[in-house]
Amino acid sequence: MANKPIVDFEAIKNNLSNVSKPIQVLNENAEVTDQDIFDSFSDDDLVEFMKKMVWERALHEQTMNFSRQGRMGFYAPTEGEEASEMGTVLAMKKNDYLLPAYRDVPQLIQHGATITEAYLWSRGHVLGNKFKARSMMPQIIIGAAYDEAAGVGLGIKKNGEKDALAFTYTGDGGTSQGDSYEGMNFAGAFKAPVLFIVQNNGFAISTPRAKQTAAPTLAQKAVASGIPSVQVDGMDILACYAVAKAARDYIVAGNGPVMIETLTYRYGAHSSAGDDPKRYRTKAEEQPWFDKDPLIRLRKILEDKKLWSEDQEDKLVDEYKASFKEAIKEADSAPEDKVSDMLKRTFEIPTPEMKKEIAKFEAKESK
Amino acid sequence: MAKKTYIQAITDALDIVLEDDPKTLIFGEDVGKNGGVFRTTQGLQEKYGEDRVFDTPLAESGILGLATGLGLTGWRPIPEIQFMGFSFEAIDQIAGQEARMRFRFDGTKTAPVTIRTPYGGGTHTAEMHADNLENFFTGVPGLRVVMPSNPYDAKGLLISSVENNDPVMFLENLKLYRSMKDDIPDGKYTVPLDKAKVAREGNDITIVAYGAEVNEALKVADSLAEKNISVEVIDLRTVSPIDSETIFKSIEKTHKVVIVQEAQKMAGVGAQVASAIAEDAVLSLDAPIGRVAAPNSVYPFALGEDIWIPRAKEIEEKVNEILNY
Numbered sequence: 001m002a003n004k005p006i007v008d009f010e011a012i013k014n015n016l017s018n019v020s021k022p023i024q025v026l027n028e029n030a031e032v033t034d035q036d037i038f039d040s041f042s043d044d045d046l047v048e049f050m051k052k053m054v055w056e057r058a059l060h061e062q063t064m065n066f067s068r069q070g071r072m073g074f075y076a077p078t079e080g081e082e083a084s085e086m087g088t089v090l091a092m093k094k095n096d097y098l099l100p101a102y103r104d105v106p107q108l109i110q111h112g113a114t115i116t117e118a119y120l121w122s123r124g125h126v127l128g129n130k131f132k133a134r135s136m137m138p139q140i141i142i143g144a145a146y147d148e149a150a151g152v153g154l155g156i157k158k159n160g161e162k163d164a165l166a167f168t169y170t171g172d173g174g175t176s177q178g179d180s181y182e183g184m185n186f187a188g189a190f191k192a193p194v195l196f197i198v199q200n201n202g203f204a205i206s207t208p209r210a211k212q213t214a215a216p217t218l219a220q221k222a223v224a225s226g227i228p229s230v231q232v233d234g235m236d237i238l239a240c241y242a243v244a245k246a247a248r249d250y251i252v253a254g255n256g257p258v259m260i261e262t263l264t265y266r267y268g269a270h271s272s273a274g275d276d277p278k279r280y281r282t283k284a285e286e287q288p289w290f291d292k293d294p295l296i297r298l299r300k301i302l303e304d305k306k307l308w309s310e311d312q313e314d315k316l317v318d319e320y321k322a323s324f325k326e327a328i329k330e331a332d333s334a335p336e337d338k339v340s341d342m343l344k345r346t347f348e349i350p351t352p353e354m355k356k357e358i359a360k361f362e363a364k365e366s367k
Numbered sequence: 368m369a370k371k372t373y374i375q376a377i378t379d380a381l382d383i384v385l386e387d388d389p390k391t392l393i394f395g396e397d398v399g400k401n402g403g404v405f406r407t408t409q410g411l412q413e414k415y416g417e418d419r420v421f422d423t424p425l426a427e428s429g430i431l432g433l434a435t436g437l438g439l440t441g442w443r444p445i446p447e448i449q450f451m452g453f454s455f456e457a458i459d460q461i462a463g464q465e466a467r468m469r470f471r472f473d474g475t476k477t478a479p480v481t482i483r484t485p486y487g488g489g490t491h492t493a494e495m496h497a498d499n500l501e502n503f504f505t506g507v508p509g510l511r512v513v514m515p516s517n518p519y520d521a522k523g524l525l526i527s528s529v530e531n532n533d534p535v536m537f538l539e540n541l542k543l544y545r546s547m548k549d550d551i552p553d554g555k556y557t558v559p560l561d562k563a564k565v566a567r568e569g570n571d572i573t574i575v576a577y578g579a580e581v582n583e584a585l586k587v588a589d590s591l592a593e594k595n596i597s598v599e600v601i602d603l604r605t606v607s608p609i610d611s612e613t614i615f616k617s618i619e620k621t622h623k624v625v626i627v628q629e630a631q632k633m634a635g636v637g638a639q640v641a642s643a644i645a646e647d648a649v650l651s652l653d654a655p656i657g658r659v660a661a662p663n664s665v666y667p668f669a670l671g672e673d674i675w676i677p678r679a680k681e682i683e684e685k686v687n688e689i690l691n692y
């Protein structure tokens with residue numbers, strides 16, 4: 001055997017970690033790290049970004065409140081992920097399709113579903129899924145949305161729609177699903193207009209990112225599909241928006257799909273069903289992320305520019321929360337679902353067996 | 368009208384639906400230039416172009432996810448799974464996503480997908496290529512499962528399946544692909560979904576069968592006719608839902624029934640048929656329900672198939688047993 005190995009695997013492995021820094025525009029000390037991009041935003045844009053994040057934070061707080069009062073069904077907290085969620089979704093246009101995961105309800109609302117519908121979805125009422133937006137309902141099966149996004153992208157392309165694409169989301173855990181790779185690979189092979197977004201919030205329920213994969217970044221999981229991908233500071237809404245917007249422009253120009261990994265953090269529990277993050281992480285691990293809060297840094301910029309004040313924010317939060325209370329009242333008055341309707345909506349043409357069941361339940365329900 | 372094999376009948380149907388509706392798309396592994404590993408899609412890419420008939424990367428979940436997404440954007444996908452044993456890879460997209468699309472969205476979004484896939488034993492294929500997996504899918508509400516037993520029905524049922532706005536698993540029997548020919552009308556005709564057919568009328572006993580076993584049952588009927596025993600054969604055609612009315616009507620006349628399936632006894636839809644009879648028509652019977660099915664082993668390797676798959680001989684034995692009860 002020769003002394004020199006035929007392949008230096010260790011060198012190849014080390015090279016995998018040789019990745020560029022996540023894209024950032026505004027760091028956690030509210031210092032501009034990319035002046036050009038920063039300057040491309042008007043004052044109005046900056047205020048709009050702030051409003052969206054305040055809206056999402058207020059939505060989260062109010063929804064948690066409703067949840068504690070027993071007025072919600074399934075709810076996946078979003079606190080901490082405002083920059084990632086709002087930044088990316090604001091790059092969407094109405095004709096784009098959204099394929100959200102269960103934590104992406106705020107994006108679904110931004111894309112056209114009403115808050116009442118979102119609450120009804122949470123409670124498990126079919127009227128929560130009848131939104132008019134071009135969107136799937138929040139996907140529960142992790143990975144499924146990536147496969148479907150490839151199909152939606154191809155459909156858009158075949159329909160000849162030039163200024164449209166599919167936006168889809170999954171988490172860090174979701175990148176381990178075979179479907180995620182299949183979806184990216186299909187979209188790549190068909191040059192389908194899809195923006196794959198991985199919101200890396202550090203945990204899949206309790207499993208930390210480090211246990212999810214040996215890959216140094218999740219973004220590089222797109223490489224094998226021939227898809228360009230980047231990491232973005234997911235606590236920086238300016239970076240999230242700018243990258244999503246650039247990706248959208250690139251995709252609608254006919255270049256095929258892109259994948260973005262946003263580095264973000266989920267402050268609270270995985271879901272409102274009672275799991276406790278204290279079981280799998282410490283305050284000391286959490287604190288640095290709280291310090292990176294996306295609202296704090298943009299607020300500081302806006303206050304320095306005299307575009308924002310605490311008063312103004314408090315007023316907004318009150319307004320938003322009032323609208324959420326209105327929405328849940330409206331949700332409360334949704335008609336009760338009926339078994340006969342469930343049977344009727346299973347197939348366009350009910351089977352003979354179902355026709356009998358429908359008649360049976362209708363008779364019961366009319367009593 | 369021309370004599371055509373089961374495969375030619377299917378190709379015919381695909382040609383018609385591609386011609387009829389510009390939104391129909393055929394895709395899967397090797398369906399393009401190669402015309403599918405069985406040549407079922409032969410010539411279609413040439414005729415309709417790569418936009419309508421195309422090869423995909425090799426991933427079943429991806430293929431079915433593609434179908435879901437295309438369905439959502441207004442297309443009418445006809446994906447092919449190369450062999451039914453590979454559908455395990457796509458269970459979520461079929462059962463978890465497409466089958467519940469209409470329900471989820473109260474009809475405002477649907478998945479008009481027709482999934483074609485070959486199944487069935489007797490052709491000595493490699494492992495995982497022949498399993499009868501229909502009962503995986505007949506247990507899925509929101510999904511129709513269609514299993515034609517002959518070329519005429521294959522064409523008419525496939526056209527009906529594609530035109531249906533809900534997802535359909537369209538299962539093509541491998542053994543029948545080239546072993547059977549029918550007179551097939553040119554052009555379009557349909558065979559209704561959800562409807563069984565009385566494949567042969569008779570008065571003494573009913574055989575309920577589907578897929579390739581219908582042909583075995585017909586052989587039994589022929590053979591017993593020579594002994595003056597009149598057998599009625601029912602071909603389920605759609606195995607989910609089951610057309611129980613047609614079965615009940617028959618056993619009200621014959622009072623005896625034998626249910627036949629190619630799948631293992633614990634698989635297939637025979638148990639579903641038996642339960643429907645037991646629930647609503649048991650008093651029509653004057654003998655126990657007879658069942659013929661493969662044994663509950665794992666699906667055998669190629670050379671074991673011939674002793675394992677129930678064929679006419681086993682059916683005839685069971686029919687005689689029930690007749691003499």
Ligand SMILES: Cc1ncc(C[n+]2csc(CCOP(=O)(O)OP(=O)(O)O)c2C)c(N)n1
Pocket residue numbers: 103140141142143170171172173174175201203204205266270
């Ligand atoms: C196919 C599938 N397997 C398991 C689950 C259960 N589950 C729900 S959320 C979750 C963790 C997902 O983590 P990640 O993808 O990082 O997204 P996050 O919840 O952090 O936003 C798991 C295991 C599921 N919903 N779907």
